[in-house]
Each structure stands twice: as structure tokens, then as C-alpha cells.
Amino acid sequence: MSDPFVVVGADAAGLSAASKFRREAPDRDVVVFEMGQWISYAYCGMPYFIEGRVERMSNLLSLSPSEVADRGIDLRRGHKVVGVDPDAKTVAVETTEGDSFEQAYDDLLVATGGRASTGPFDVHGVDGAFTLHNMDTAAAIDAYVAEPDAYDPDRADVSAVDRERVDRNAAMEAPETAAIVGGGYVGVEMAEALVGRELDVHLFHRSGHILSDFGEAVGERVETELDAKGVTVHTSAPVEELVGDGRIEGIAFGGADGAETLPVDMAIVGVGIRPNTELLDGTGVELGAGGAVRTDEYGRTNLPDVYAAGDCATAVHAVTGEEAWMPLGLTANRAGRAIGATVAGDPSPVGEIAGTAVVKGFDMEAGRVGLVGDEAAREAGFDPVRETVTAGSRSGYYPGAAPTDVTLVADRDTGRLIGGSIAGPDRAAIRINTLATALEADMTVPEVERLDLAYAPPFSPVWDPILVAAKVLNGTLDGD
């Protein structure tokens, strides 16, 4: 083994792998190529930076380049890997300075991540239109929202930042009305962020309820909260066009009343993420769910000694046992870490995913796990039965008790729990972990009903809302 472990991409999956590898195999080399300047940043923290709740962009960085170097990792920023030769076991690299070279590898990890999709909308070259793509867009949005004379350049206090872009956005007149295109979790978080910056915010969602992946009960609950906090939520309102020449001027959208145009001076498009797999084009790599790189339980692709992890790779779904693609932070970190151990000689499974996700919209919390929608459940061969209950988050007499909605979905034939969601203002989100654990253990709804969950008046009623939902769903399964 004379050649290093080569990692492409210096974010969650890549640096987790490199760090674990060096700890387990301190005598072996690892090289990490990152095409840009940013490394190890918290994508999920960007809305809270834009909101102003996080004061400095540097707060969102978990590791600095020097900390990475201290771990014995050979980090090369400004190095773009442009090709992989799986037979020669080399990658072709181009630097921002215009150099190019080949690097041999013993093992290769492709951790190229994903990119924010803009769907049919072109936000490039339109001032005031953005996707929440990376730290540079977050810095640009933050600068754009501020009044020109009130912008604090120290907000973007990281040398990697695209300062020219920040300055240009800071100089523009501050917006008053913002449209967010897409009611997924980024859309909800950005709605909260922009209300926090005192904008008049409109959220557009194509289908009947926002947070489609969380199910209708959650979507309705969060819509109510957004509305109460001043966000205008447009559901069943597909956006057709970003109107404007040079700078955004309006949003053209359809709906029950026909086509309309809402004048806005800011737009954020958040309609999904796509895996970055282009690097492996032509290598014979197999792609799978969502167009991501197909990987096995150890994160291996079909190419020898080539692994993939994070937002560019598939994983195995804990409920269906089938391949799935769900770009989420823990998945990337965990898979990276496992691959680092495996490459170092300690074979470690990357783990399954349950599709656990949580989101906060102002004072409302929500979580989802497993197969929540009927369609997904049927596709996986289940016959879904569901119940939604509203139960108290604490004993009724204890101050702070709040209605908590729990939806449980089971397979009719087997009674197995296959998914669930939770929404409520009082510690609701973290309760989803109970369902995630039950799902991974393949529990049935009767087993969930008999879980010995915590009870104390400040934290839960005698029957936790999850137990209440299990009781009701059991009744339905029994044909009550």
C-alpha cells in the first residue's frame, strides 16, 4: 500500500472519513481535494446566520484548515478533481492556479456532495434571486437583506468568502418583500429567517401542504404557525416564472384563481437538492436512487476501491431494506466515519437511514421518520394504515402543556410500524427519535404501545403522545 487514501470533497463525509482514517491508521497518508475554499461548514446553520441568530459566519465552521492539518490530513483547497481512472487508480486534478496533475490512490472516497436545484428557474444573473447553495450564497443573501449603510462586513468574517459578491449585494437597496419558492424544510427555515430580518415573506408551495415529506398533519400545523407569524403561505401555487430583468421584480404563479404575479424584490428558490456525480461519468459507476452513486453497506461503489458517501451517495433504508437517497447531515458524517475505519482496515457498516428529519418554524417543531406518505409505503410493498392524534406534551395541569400531533403509519397485515410524524410547540421534534429507534428495531404498533416511556408532569403526561397514537392505531388495526 504505497499510495494514499484520496478523498474528494472536504465537507461532512470527506473530512469525517479522513479524520477517522488518520486516527485508525496514523502511519498512512490521506489527501483531501476540495475544489473551493470552504471546508467543513454547517449547511444547516445558514438560515440561522441569515436570520441573525448566529452572529458571525465563522461560527458555522467546525474545523479550520489548520485544525485539519493538525490531524495529519493533507488538505488541498482550490483543487478540483476532474476525472477518475478506476483501472489506473488515479484521479486527475486541476488547481485554481491552472496547474494539473494526476494523483494515484489506494482507496478513493467520492464525497462531492449535492447542489441546490433551481428547477426550471434561472437565478444566475438576476440580482435579488438566490438559492441557498453554500456559504457564499448565505453571505450574499445576508448582505442583500441589509440596508446598504447598515451592513456589517464582519458578519462574513471568513477569508474564503467571495467578498466581491458580498460587497455587490450589500450595496443594493434592501428588499421589502421576499418570495420563497418551495415549502420544504429549507423554505420554512428561510421564511422564519427573513421574517426575523423584518421582510414581508411569501412562501410558495406547489402541492396542497408544505413540508410534503412530513405528511399533511404536520404541514397544516406548520402553515398555521407561519401564518400566525406573518408569513403568507401560498399552497397549491406552482411558481411559473421569476419575473425581472437584471433584478427580481415579481413572482408569477398559478393557483385556484389562475395566473397571478406578486411584486417582490427578493426571491429564494429552494426546490430540492441534486447529487454531484459528474466526476464519475464515464467510469462505469452504477447510479441508483435519486441519481446518486450506488453504494453497499460499507459505502463501496461497484468500482474497485472506490467509495462514495454523503449527499452524492445512496444508502439503505431501515424500513424498506431498499436503496434510498436522502441527503442529510448525520448520514454524511456517519458514512464518512465508517468508510474511514473500513479503509484503515476495520470494516464498519455505514448504517441504514430511517429518513429522520426535524424542522423548526418559529415556535412550532416537527419531525418525521420512515414512510409517512401512502404512496411511498405502497411502493415499498406495504398496505399503509394511519392515525393522527392530538395529545398533551405534559400533564394537563402543568404549565406549558401544549397540543402535540402524532401520526403513526403501520402496515395493515403485519402491524409493523413503518413511519410517523410529530408536530407541536413543546419539545415535539426530539420525540421523533423514539419512533426512529422503534423503526430500526422493526417494532410493531402493539410493541410501541407497550414501550415504557418517561412520565413526569413537566415532561410528559402519563401516556406519552406516542403511546396515545399507538393505542388508537392499534384499535384501528384490530378493526375497532
Place this chain on the structure above:
Amino acid sequence: MSDPFVVVGADAAGLSAASKFRREAPDRDVVVFEMGQWISYAYCGMPYFIEGRVERMSNLLSLSPSEVADRGIDLRRGHKVVGVDPDAKTVAVETTEGDSFEQAYDDLLVATGGRASTGPFDVHGVDGAFTLHNMDTAAAIDAYVAEPDAYDPDRADVSAVDRERVDRNAAMEAPETAAIVGGGYVGVEMAEALVGRELDVHLFHRSGHILSDFGEAVGERVETELDAKGVTVHTSAPVEELVGDGRIEGIAFGGADGAETLPVDMAIVGVGIRPNTELLDGTGVELGAGGAVRTDEYGRTNLPDVYAAGDCATAVHAVTGEEAWMPLGLTANRAGRAIGATVAGDPSPVGEIAGTAVVKGFDMEAGRVGLVGDEAAREAGFDPVRETVTAGSRSGYYPGAAPTDVTLVADRDTGRLIGGSIAGPDRAAIRINTLATALEADMTVPEVERLDLAYAPPFSPVWDPILVAAKVLNGTLDGD
């Protein structure tokens, strides 16, 4: 089947059983005998009533006698069951009016609960000395703590209350210094309650750390919080005597500095609970763990058609598979409900217990589950290995992130998770449900490490504190 289902005791287990039975078998009769006047009250809510956070005693009642009657349950308050004849299938009943009669049963549920133990201390006849035994003691404590001219008699707004006792305590001079004997969860909750009433509070605990059942890491953390909130915590300080003639005057206790006496004008003894099994003396009933009535997976005793549930009955421990006695609210409700269904003809297991418990002490939350102490683990045949980590409750950059201590205990040979505890100020307690679920699924620590738990900056870091603890414990199990 001509005779009714007879239930002894009208609290959580008894009324859950009667209610479920009537719903499932609406044509059959159920009679519930309750020796006192109180029914269906929230024992766990009493500290919060005394604290003043709950305004009215009636807030702690979940069901009124008329609501019970509306369910078709024949509730007889002031009826004490004094004997059981399992051969004749009758119970002997005495009323507070002095009547006595026999009642035949088809099935019998003994749900006589437990009573607060006072250990070697006699609180009876000593003014200012109490145990937190029932609603009448809660009302008396509340009245005693108030200044005579400031007591609001509407606080104890339930007709069942022992008004003479309330009035007598209300008339006494209000206390300034209170001793709480016993640092279990009731002791911690009462410390918070009495500080809330502006008393100078001393908490005495026999061994090295309070909350012994929660493990040392939790005990230390809660002690720090109590101290910060003005409670003087005396650990390794066994109380020897309640000093005083007529009214409490002091607490004599031992410790590192030898015997001392602290002057107090109030004392609350909370040193444990004992099961009420005397009713079955002489019937040949088998007792088990903790001296409670031994029951099987359906809540059946060894006597034909005689069930037991709640604080007077044993249960099966999810980790050991052995008999255990842990008097907790959910256990009682769940077993009662299952027995109601079983007696109605739908055999339903009462479920196992995992020993899940949570407690709040001011701004600190704690939870525990399974086998936390080494001794309990060894007795059950495990070779315990443990790790305690401190990890953030949220992403470090998100406001409100707080250090959360997680202890996980595993069996060395099998790597199986056998217990755990959590402490922290930010939504720490409810996280114990994740461990409770993992325990019931017999998960190993590697399986826990691979759980797909929720991540979003306001709720959890990428690696949930439970995952961090599992990572560290796995390292230890691997011999790292």
C-alpha cells in the same frame, strides 16, 4: 358469569381497568371499592401543587366520581375491602358508616397501591413533619407553609379533603427552614417546591449522591443545580432523628463531622414507597420483588381469577427478563388497562417495565432507564461497562445549546445496552425515551451508534449526545 368484576382501589390501575373493561364488555358489571374519598388523582403532581405552580388541588384530579359513574362503573367510596376469600370468590367490605357485607366476584383486581414509607421516623403527631403520602398530606403541607393570614382555603378546593387537618396546619406559624429527608426524585421535586415557597431548604441524603437510582453522573449534576438555586444538599448524611416535642424542632444527622442537629421548623420524609399487600394476607398469595404481589405477564396472581396491578404488584423487567418492582405511574395505568381488556375477554399482556424515570430539579432535567448501577447489573448476570460523555444539546452555534451528560451501560461480553442516564438543562429528560426504546429492542451499543437520530441546529448537533456516548462506549468495548 353472574358476578361482577371487582376492583379494589380507585386510582390509576383500578380505574384504568374498570374503564377499559366497561368499554370492551358494556353488558357486564364492574364494582370499584375505594376506602377513602379521593379517586384518580395525580400523585406526581403534588409537588407542583405545593410549589404553587398548580393553582388548585382540583387541577390534579383526572376523573370525578360522576365521570366515573357516567362510564357505567359502580364506584363505592368509603368502602374498605378487609378480606379476600379466593375459594368462595368473595371480598369482605366495611364502610365508613360501619356497615359490612360480602361481595362476590367473577374476577378480582387488587389495585391497592403503595404508601410512603417513613423509615424509622414517626411523623404522626409531630406538627410540621410530613410524608408526601396522598392528597390530604399535600393539602396539609400547602396550608402549613403559608402564613396563617395569607392562606387561601380555595387552594384545597376538593370536597374530599380533610378540612380539619388543613385548617389546623393553616393556623400554625409558617416555617422558615425545611429539611427534606431522602434525595430521591420526590425529595428533589419537594426541594424545588419549597424554595418556590421561599423556605430555606436542606436536603439530606444517606449515601454519596442524591438520585442514587439515576447514577452518580446525574446525582452530581442535579446537586450542583440545587446548590445554585439555594438548596443546601447534605450527602453522606444519614438522618438519625426528627427532634421535637409536639412540633418539629430539628434534624439530627450524622456525617463526616460526626453527629449534628440542624434547627428546622418543617420536615418532609421521602425515603421510599412500600406496596400495600396486607389485604391478601392469609390467602396464600405469592409475594415477589420488593414484597409486592407477584404477577405474570397478564397481571394474574397465583390465586385463580385474582389480578394485581400498580404500585402493589410486580412486573417483568425488560432488560433482565426477571421480576421487578418499580412503582411508577405509567406502569399502573398500562397494567390496569391491559387487565381490564383481559378480564373482558381480550387477553392483553401488561407489558414489561424498563425502569424509565425522569425528574426535574429547577432548570436541570434528568432521566434514567434500565440497569444504571453496577450492582444491579452484576446481580442480573451482566458484566457492566460504562462511559459518561458531555455533549451539546444543539449545534454549538445555536443559542441555547447546553452541556448534556449521557451515561451508557453495556454488558461487556455481548455489547448489549443494559441501561443509561441523561442530565442537562435543555430538553435532556425526554431523550431518555430513545434509550428506553433501544433497551426494549435488546439493541447492542453498535446498533445504538448507528441509529438515525434527528439533526437540526435548534434541536440537536449532527451527532446526538446519545450517539456520542455510544461511539465512546464502543471504543471502550473494542478495547481502544
